[in-house]
C-alpha cells in the first residue's frame with residue numbers, strides 16, 4: 001500500500017481557545033505554497049487534504065455569509081456558548097488578516113495524487129455525547145460539501161470529523177449516504193483533546209509522548225473498524241508532531257523511524273498550520289519523514 005499523508009486544514013477556525021493575535025496566521029499561504037512545492041511531483045504518496053469549509057471562502061464577505069448560514073442552521077441545536085463564539089467570529093472577521101486558502105487548495109486538488117475532503121464548516125469542539133452532536137455535525141458536513149462543490153468544482157472524496165470524533169450511529173448514517181472517512185484510531189501517539197484542555201493536560205500529554213518515545217509498544221491500540229473505510233486495511237496511523245528545536249528534531253526523527261519501520265502501512269496525520277513557527281526546521285523534518293515513508 002502507498003503511504004498516505006493526511007492534512008487537517010483548519011488554521012484559525014479549528015483553534016480553541018481562540019487565537020487572539022490576528023497576525024498569527026499571516027504566513028499561512030506561504031506555508032501552503034511551500035508544501036505544494038514538496039508534493040507537486042511526488043506521486044509516491046497519496047495526500048488526503050481535509051478542509052474546514054470557512055477557509056474556502058473567497059473573501060471576508062463570503063466568510064461572514066457562510067458563518068451566518070451555519071449559525072442559523074444549528075442555532076437551536078448548539079450550546080449558547082458555541083453560538084456566542086460564532087457570533088464573535090463574525091464580528092472579528094473584518095479585523096483579521098488573510099486566512100483564505102482557496103487558491104492553494106485548488107492548486108493542490110489538481111494534482112494526481114491528492115484527494116480533497118470535508119473537515120466540517122467551523123470545526124466545532126463538541127463532546128461526542130452532547131445531545132445534538134450528530135445533527136450539528138451533519139449540518140456542518142452538508143454545508144461544507146456544498147462549499148467544496150461551489151468553490152473548487154469537485155466533490156469531496158472523504159470526511160474527517162473534528163478531533164476524529166466519530167460515533168457508531170453517525171458513522172453508519174454517513175456510510176449509508178456514501179461517505180468515506182479516516183479511521184478514528186489515529187490518536188494513539190498524540191491526543192489533541194488532551195493538549196487543548198489547559199496546562200495540566202499539556203504536561204500530561206508531554207509525559208505520554210515521552211513514554212511513547214521510549215516504549216512505543218505500550219501506547220498502541222487496536223484500530224477501530226467501521227465498514228467501508230480504509231481502517232480495514234490500516235494497522236495504525238501516526239500523528240506527526242513537528243519539532244520546535246534541534247534536539248526535538250533528533251528525538252522525534254528517531255521515534256518516527258522506529259514506528260514507521262515497524263508498521264505495515266504508513267499513514268501520517270498532521271496540521272499544516274503547525275508549520276507557522278520554526279518553518280525552516282519543520283519543513284526539513286517533513287522532508288526527512290517523506291524520505292522515510294517512501295523508502
Ligand SMILES: [Zn+2]
Nearest residue numbers: 008014162163
Ligand atoms: Zn481538525
